[in-house]
Amino acid sequence: MSYAEYFDILEAQRITEKTSRVAANGQYVFKVRKDATKTVIMRAVETIYKVKVKACNVVNRPGKFRARRNGHTKAFRIAYVTLESGQELNLTE
Secondary structure, three states, rough: OHHHHHHEEEEEEEEHHHHHHHHOOOEEEEOOOOOOOOHHHHHHHHHHHOOOOOEEEEEEEEEEEEEEOEOOOOOEEEEEEEEEOOOOOOOOO
């Protein structure tokens, strides 16, 4: 995979109250493409941010039904990336 394709894997960083809590433990949360595997996500984070990844957990979030708006929200995939001890992501760059 080329360097540019890794940017397509990681769609966005998730910023919520839960992700703020897990960031203290060295975990960072990203919204990723639906067809991305754990190994590809780990390589993407290591290549883009130049850190060592310890583990990656992936969660498929189903879309929710919205009765008043006559439809569904989109389903998406979330990756919880755990870094090696002493590693940190600088997400402001």
